[in-house]
Amino acid sequence: MAHTILHKASDRFEIISDRGSSYFSFSFGDKYREDRLGFGALRVINDDVIFPGEGFGSHPHDNMEIISIVQEGALTHKDSAGNEGQATPDKLQIISAGSGIFHSEYNTSTSHVCRILQIWVYPNVLNQPPSYRQSEYTYPSPLNQWQLLLEPGLIHQDAWFSLGSIGKGATLSYQWMNPSNGVYAFVIDGSVEVEGHHLGSKDAIGITGIKEVSFHAETQVELLIMEVPMIDPYAPL
Amino acid sequence: MEDSPQNSSWKILVIGSDPAILATVLRLLNNFKATRYTASGADTPDTAKQLFAAQEFDLVLVTNGIDQGQTKELAAWFRNQKAGIPVIQHYGGGSGLLFGELNYFLVQNKDQHGTHHPA
Numbered sequence: 453m454a455h456t457i458l459h460k461a462s463d464r465f466e467i468i469s470d471r472g473s474s475y476f477s478f479s480f481g482d483k484y485r486e487d488r489l490g491f492g493a494l495r496v497i498n499d500d501v502i503f504p505g506e507g508f509g510s511h512p513h514d515n516m517e518i519i520s521i522v523q524e525g526a527l528t529h530k531d532s533a534g535n536e537g538q539a540t541p542d543k544l545q546i547i548s549a550g551s552g553i554f555h556s557e558y559n560t561s562t563s564h565v566c567r568i569l570q571i572w573v574y575p576n577v578l579n580q581p582p583s584y585r586q587s588e589y590t591y592p593s594p595l596n597q598w599q600l601l602l603e604p605g606l607i608h609q610d611a612w613f614s615l616g617s618i619g620k621g622a623t624l625s626y627q628w629m630n631p632s633n634g635v636y637a638f639v640i641d642g643s644v645e646v647e648g649h650h651l652g653s654k655d656a657i658g659i660t661g662i663k664e665v666s667f668h669a670e671t672q673v674e675l676l677i678m679e680v681p682m683i684d685p686y687a688p689l
Numbered sequence: 690m691e692d693s694p695q696n697s698s699w700k701i702l703v704i705g706s707d708p709a710i711l712a713t714v715l716r717l718l719n720n721f722k723a724t725r726y727t728a729s730g731a732d733t734p735d736t737a738k739q740l741f742a743a744q745e746f747d748l749v750l751v752t753n754g755i756d757q758g759q760t761k762e763l764a765a766w767f768r769n770q771k772a773g774i775p776v777i778q779h780y781g782g783g784s785g786l787l788f789g790e791l792n793y794f795l796v797q798n799k800d801q802h803g804t805h806h807p808a
Contacts (some may be wrong), residue, residue: 479789482723486793496785511711514753514782549782552707552753574780579754686793689751689764689776 454662456647461654464499471506472565475499477638477656484661491636491658492682493609496572499654501565502527507558513549517573517607519603520545520557523640525566531555535584539568542591544601548608550580569640571678574685575608593617593674596624603629614677618644618669625666626677634660635681642673698725699795702746703779704737704763705730706754710782714752717784728790734763741767748794749776 465476465483477497480486490496495516507528520527520539527539532554539545547555559566585607593599593615602613608669612629626635637646638656647666649657659665660682667675701718705711711730718728718804729744734755741749747768751760764776775794780786 480785482721482784482788483788484792486796489789489793495780511784512707512713512782514707514710514780515778516781552710552782554709572781572785578757580779685778685780685788689760689778 453472454647454665456649457658459488459656459658461652461656463653470503472501472503474501475654482521489686491678491680492634492641493573493574493576493611493680493685494636494678494687495574497638497656498570500568500570502559502568503565504559504561506565507660508556510554510556512552512554513547514552515575515578516549517575517609517611518547518549519571519573519602519607519613521569521571521601522545523567523569525559525561525564527566527568528558528560529584531582531584533582534618537584537586539586542588544587544589546583546585546587546602546606548575548580548583550575550582550608553582553604555689559644569638569676571613573607573609573611573678573680574683577608578612580608589615595619596622598624598626608683612677612679614679616667616673616675616677617633618642618667618673618675620669620672623666623668625664628663629679630681631663633679634658635665636678636680637667638676638678640674640676643670644668644673644675645670656669698727699747699791700745701726701728701791702737702740702744702749703728703730703752704732704734704749704755705752706732706734707752709760713783714750714779714787721788722790724791734759737763738766741770746774747772748791749774750779750790751776752779753782772776
């Protein structure tokens with residue numbers, strides 16, 4: 453039997469600043485709600501718009517898998533391990549922070565905004581050597597099929613991310629890679645029906661207890677599927 | 690947000706082997722405006738034990754570079770010294786998850802024990 457949890461777009465935390473805008477799906481920074489502490493190993497989905505020339509100065513990370521999906525523009529990364537790179541809408545950025553790095557991220561364009569989804573996943577092993585990598589994918593995503601973005605080996609977790617573009621009126625089913633995992637589906641754009649729920653742009657649904665789920669597109673829809681272990685990172689040490 | 694331990698002063702012991710990250714976490718905690726934290730840092734398990742024995746803490750936060758075996762041994766040692774003290778793993782390295790972790794464990798600890806209050 454499916455267990456679902458619905459997270460509406462309007463229920464996200466909103467931050468508007470000179471740097472741009474951010475919508476946090478889960479508690480982040482000084483924004484806190486005890487019922488929004490992630491979904492299993494998935495802890496952060498930040499939907500950010502970064503204005504031209506703006507970004508995030510040097511700051512540390514450790515023990516977190518940080519995935520950036522650029523939807524518009526480009527995000528320029530530099531870190532203390534000497535890595536530099538630019539993520540774009542066809543190039544995923546994956547940082548395994550491991551034992552610790554400092555990095556900065558900027559929209560270096562002088563005229564265009566950068567829109568990104570930045571996603572954090574708890575690692576399944578701590579204090580590994582930090583790494584930075586990019587992974588290319590097809591953008592826009594091919595219609596009515598899943599495109600695998602991320603799998604174990606690219607990050608330190610038994611997690612799979614897939615991108616789907618479903619044409620209006622079509623149905624696309626997702627089969628779990630690991631039946632004990634949960635699936636968190638985030639609607640990037642469009643509207644879709646799943647497990648009796650109607651989801652619009654930036655709505656999300658967490659699903660556990662089943663091994664396959666069908667998404668019926670009410671309009672053309674772009675979906676991000678994040679399949680993650682249902683760990684409890686807040687369990688006492 | 691709603692459950693933040695407002696107007697309180699919580700004493701936090703932070704353990705981490707990377708000096709720059711440890712300094713960042715201490716700075717974030719000691720300068721946080723919405724809640725008063727007083728944070729002390731230790732770069733090794735032995736230093737952490739010495740600090741813990743000498744001062745009262747409300748929570749122990751393990752950051753990076755301490756392996757999981759050491760962390761478990763430390764958690765057991767701290768609890769043996771002070772039953773019920775939350776010993777938690779901090780993930781992410783910066784401010785992203787820090788205050789959520791503290792809110793969760795300090796509020797939960799307060800609820801569980803009833804009499805627990807910040808100094």
